Amino acid sequence: MKFNTAFLRRSAAAVIGAALMTGSVHAFAKPTECIAPAKPGGGYDLTCRLAANSLQETGLIDQPMMVSYMPGGIGAVAYNHVNGVRKDDPNLIVAASTGAAVNLALGKFGQYDADEVRWLGALGVDYGAIVVKADAPWQNLKELAQDLKTQPGKIVFGAGGTVGSQDWMKAALTAKAADVSPRDLRYVAFEGGGESLAALLGEHIHVFTGDLSELRPHLDSGKVRVLAALAEERVGGPYADIPTAAEQGYDVQWPIWRGYYMGPDVSDEAYNTWVERLKELAGTEQFAEMRDARGLFPMERYGDNFDTYVKEMVVQFKELAKEVGLTQ
Amino acid sequence: MFDFLIQGFDVALSPMNLGLAFLGALLGTLFGALPGIGPINGIAILMPLAYTLGLPAESALILLAGVYTGAEYGGRMSSILLNVPGDAGAVMTTLDGHPLAKKGLAGPALGLSAVSSFVGATIAIIGLTLFAPLLAEVAVMFGPAEFFALMVFAFASMSVMMGNDPIKTGIGAVLGVLIAMVGVDSGTGVMRYTFGMAELYDGIDFVVMIIGLFAISEILLMLEHAHGKNANQEMPPLGRVMVSAKELLYCKWAMLRSGVIGFIVGVLPGTGASVAGAVTYTTEKRLSDKHNTFGTGDMRGLAAPEAGNNASAAGSFVPMLTLGIPGSGTTAVLLGALMLYNITPGPMLFTERPEVAGGLIASLYIGNLVLLALNLPLAGLFAKTLTMPRWVLVPGIAILAFVGVYQLHSDLMAIYLMLIVGVFGYALRKLGFSLAPVILGYVLGGLMEDNLRRALSISGGEVGILWDSAISICLWIAAAMLLVLPWLLSRAFSRKSPVTA
Numbered sequence: 001m002k003f004n005t006a007f008l009r010r011s012a013a014a015v016i017g018a019a020l021m022t023g024s025v026h027a028f029a030k031p032t033e034c035i036a037p038a039k040p041g042g043g044y045d046l047t048c049r050l051a052a053n054s055l056q057e058t059g060l061i062d063q064p065m066m067v068s069y070m071p072g073g074i075g076a077v078a079y080n081h082v083n084g085v086r087k088d089d090p091n092l093i094v095a096a097s098t099g100a101a102v103n104l105a106l107g108k109f110g111q112y113d114a115d116e117v118r119w120l121g122a123l124g125v126d127y128g129a130i131v132v133k134a135d136a137p138w139q140n141l142k143e144l145a146q147d148l149k150t151q152p153g154k155i156v157f158g159a160g161g162t163v164g165s166q167d168w169m170k171a172a173l174t175a176k177a178a179d180v181s182p183r184d185l186r187y188v189a190f191e192g193g194g195e196s197l198a199a200l201l202g203e204h205i206h207v208f209t210g211d212l213s214e215l216r217p218h219l220d221s222g223k224v225r226v227l228a229a230l231a232e233e234r235v236g237g238p239y240a241d242i243p244t245a246a247e248q249g250y251d252v253q254w255p256i257w258r259g260y261y262m263g264p265d266v267s268d269e270a271y272n273t274w275v276e277r278l279k280e281l282a283g284t285e286q287f288a289e290m291r292d293a294r295g296l297f298p299m300e301r302y303g304d305n306f307d308t309y310v311k312e313m314v315v316q317f318k319e320l321a322k323e324v325g326l327t328q
Numbered sequence: 329m330f331d332f333l334i335q336g337f338d339v340a341l342s343p344m345n346l347g348l349a350f351l352g353a354l355l356g357t358l359f360g361a362l363p364g365i366g367p368i369n370g371i372a373i374l375m376p377l378a379y380t381l382g383l384p385a386e387s388a389l390i391l392l393a394g395v396y397t398g399a400e401y402g403g404r405m406s407s408i409l410l411n412v413p414g415d416a417g418a419v420m421t422t423l424d425g426h427p428l429a430k431k432g433l434a435g436p437a438l439g440l441s442a443v444s445s446f447v448g449a450t451i452a453i454i455g456l457t458l459f460a461p462l463l464a465e466v467a468v469m470f471g472p473a474e475f476f477a478l479m480v481f482a483f484a485s486m487s488v489m490m491g492n493d494p495i496k497t498g499i500g501a502v503l504g505v506l507i508a509m510v511g512v513d514s515g516t517g518v519m520r521y522t523f524g525m526a527e528l529y530d531g532i533d534f535v536v537m538i539i540g541l542f543a544i545s546e547i548l549l550m551l552e553h554a555h556g557k558n559a560n561q562e563m564p565p566l567g568r569v570m571v572s573a574k575e576l577l578y579c580k581w582a583m584l585r586s587g588v589i590g591f592i593v594g595v596l597p598g599t600g601a602s603v604a605g606a607v608t609y610t611t612e613k614r615l616s617d618k619h620n621t622f623g624t625g626d627m628r629g630l631a632a633p634e635a636g637n638n639a640s641a642a643g644s645f646v647p648m649l650t651l652g653i654p655g656s657g658t659t660a661v662l663l664g665a666l667m668l669y670n671i672t673p674g675p676m677l678f679t680e681r682p683e684v685a686g687g688l689i690a691s692l693y694i695g696n697l698v699l700l701a702l703n704l705p706l707a708g709l710f711a712k713t714l715t716m717p718r719w720v721l722v723p724g725i726a727i728l729a730f731v732g733v734y735q736l737h738s739d740l741m742a743i744y745l746m747l748i749v750g751v752f753g754y755a756l757r758k759l760g761f762s763l764a765p766v767i768l769g770y771v772l773g774g775l776m777e778d779n780l781r782r783a784l785s786i787s788g789g790e791v792g793i794l795w796d797s798a799i800s801i802c803l804w805i806a807a808a809m810l811l812v813l814p815w816l817l818s819r820a821f822s823r824k825s826p827v828t829a
Contacts, residue, residue, distance in 0.1 A: 040372030073529030162517035194654045204471030217652040
């Protein structure tokens with residue numbers, strides 16, 4: 001008897017608990033979700049959290065956005081998941097960046113190509129940078145390029161990605177601009193920007209092809225010199241003194257946009273709702289603050305404009321990859 | 329000179345920050361104790377929370393650092409009690425920790441490991457306070473070639489674990505290296521052993537490896553015995569709950585040595601708690617295992633890796649605070665937290681934002697005390713887990729394993745992989761292999777290959793770079809001595825003994 005009452009009490013609690021849970025599920029009928037195709041803590045996490053926090057804070061979504069992680073193949077697992085399973089989910093956006101475009105171009109996302117998904121928009125951008133140690137012999141990009149041309153094997157580049165990754169692309173494009181074949185480039189792949197920077201400070205490598213925002217803490221330390229920002233035009237704020245590569249006569253740009261895509265079969269209605277939502281978000285003061293805090297620069301590309309932008313980028317990368325022998 | 333520290337204690341001792349240090353320590357212990365959730369996930373979960381709560385920078389950092397150091401404490405629990413490492417740093421803790429629990433000494437083992445953790449962390453925090461800027465300069469001198477030599481040294485020191493069955497240890501290590509090969513090649517981006525499956529591009533995850541190898545194989549072993557004669561023979565009754573002063577003194581050198589070594593390993597960028605645990609355990613075995621008791625429940629074999637992994641956690645703050653370069657995956661996430669607050673780590677941090685640098689270091693001292701106070705009395709409580717009957721324990725471990733792996737990847741493939749690795753681990757254990765060499769081969773092998781490839785791409789294929797610097801030459805000599813000395817010594821002794829006899 002005693003057992004029975006205890007049992008009854010427990011099952012009653014369980015029933016009430018379950019009811020409460022379904023109730024709450026019901027109240028949040030359609031929460032929005034952002035998939036970060038990586039482990040927590042990286043750039044994709046940051047991209048999702050930027051959307052989640054700023055949309056919430058500006059009141060553009062009424063329920064908190066869920067951020068879920070789907071690491072694997074630098075985004076390939078998530079890309080396949082969205083193309084295969086959640087093709088038409090109107091509440092799902094997935095974080096992407098220039099790196100995703102590079103991998104699409106190299107065919108690393110499996111059977112799916114860049115025109116499969118619906119590219120939604122970008123909320124911010126970072127730029128590549130050419131960095132040397134403060135006591136390095138090169139004062140500007142020109143001096144580095146000239147030395148590179150006379151003795152390509154003597155200058156060691158390093159960064160946080162493999163050969164064929166976007167960090168390598170920055171080095172390869174710089175070499176190309178200096179009339180040096182990317183195949184002659186000496187390049188070392190580290191695990192992330194931090195390790196590469198340590199190797200630069202320890203003089204194990206000579207040139208680090210990193211990103212501007214990750215250099216922010218090091219600008220005033222006097223330990224490194226940024227030879228060029230790979231941006232369309234000079235970036236303001238603490239980076240105002242850094243010349244672009246184009247200014248120095250080398251047409252190299254490497255924007256690292258941070259944006260989102262949606263499933264291939266998402267309705268135009270849902271897609272346009274999201275486009276409008278992002279546009280409105282980008283116009284707010286709060287958003288600008290949050291974007292700056294994350295070291296991102298403004299970028300205004302949404303909807304079809306962004307879709308074409310990404311697809312063109314992928315086509316460009318495909319050509320480059322063929323040229324330097326990464327793909328056939 | 330220590331103005332920043334005085335100011336730091338001022339900051340850290342404010343009621344709110346004390347509360348946050350306590351909360352961080354508590355949550356961290358919990359994250360560490362749950363297999364699958366390590367310090368990185370814990371911090372990544374709490375970071376946005378701290379930011380949205382509007383905590384000032386130093387308070388947020390105090391909370392997150394508490395989680396980090398707490399996780400290194402917590403990882404040991406399931407290692408000792410269940411033979412399942414709670415996080416990466418606690419793999420070596422299973423080797424002597426679990427045998428101790430089997431002897432009925434779970435309480436003292438938990439107590440001893442809490443004290444070792446405390447000693448290791450304290451040594452490292454003092455080191456951080458005194459030598460941080462100096463050490464940072466030395467740390468960057470470690471390039472790929474030096475890291476390769478360090479890994480050779482680590483593999484050489486693994487030879488002490490060969491014990492009775494050198495061939496099986498060797499095979500185990502090689503299997504681990506092979507598993508580490510799966511995935512995108514870090515140098516060229518070429519896929520290796522991925523069979524076209526995107527899920528394998530990133531290789532086999534560390535958490536999948538340790539949970540599969542240890543937890544799943546443990547479950548399978550328990551199931552196998554479930555219907556045997558010994559089905560009802562549970563763990564021996566719990567003996568004492570507290571660790572005795574005599575036992576602590578017995579381990580004092582193991583703790584002190586491992587604290588120093590763990591700190592040095594932690595300072596080096598790119599090596600974390602798992603390497604620290606491995607190096608300290610093998611060093612201690614080499615130095616003090618005179619009667620071949622390591623691996624059967626020797627207290628020193630438990631004290632060493634626990635002091636080591638906690639010391640490395642504090643050590644990894646050195647390059648982060650002084651150079652703005654993370655020394656481990658976890659400090660990389662912490663660095664991201666600093667950037668959110670617009671704080672510039674580097675040598676200027678100590679002069680420009682002394683309340684942040686000092687507050688963090690002071691909170692490490694305080695958090696460490698809190699953790700000891702929290703973990704010692706709880707030892708007895710947690711030790712009771714072992715009195716749970718099998719029919720509760722096995723599903724419990726299984727749930728933790730499945731949830732831990734799934735929350736990390738939100739992907740069923742990871743679960744399948746974990747099960748495959750688990751069956752593989754079960755087979756190895758049935759064949760009399762020890763799992764530690766496999767996991768060490770996996771961790772060290774990956775690092776070794778990456779750094780060899782990096783060194784060679786720096787030199788353009790010139791092998792000479794590997795012994796080009798004083799640091800690498802020292803490491804090579806040390807590695808050679810590790811391999812040759814015992815053999816020479818034993819020859820010398822065996823020649824002497826007939827004479828004396």
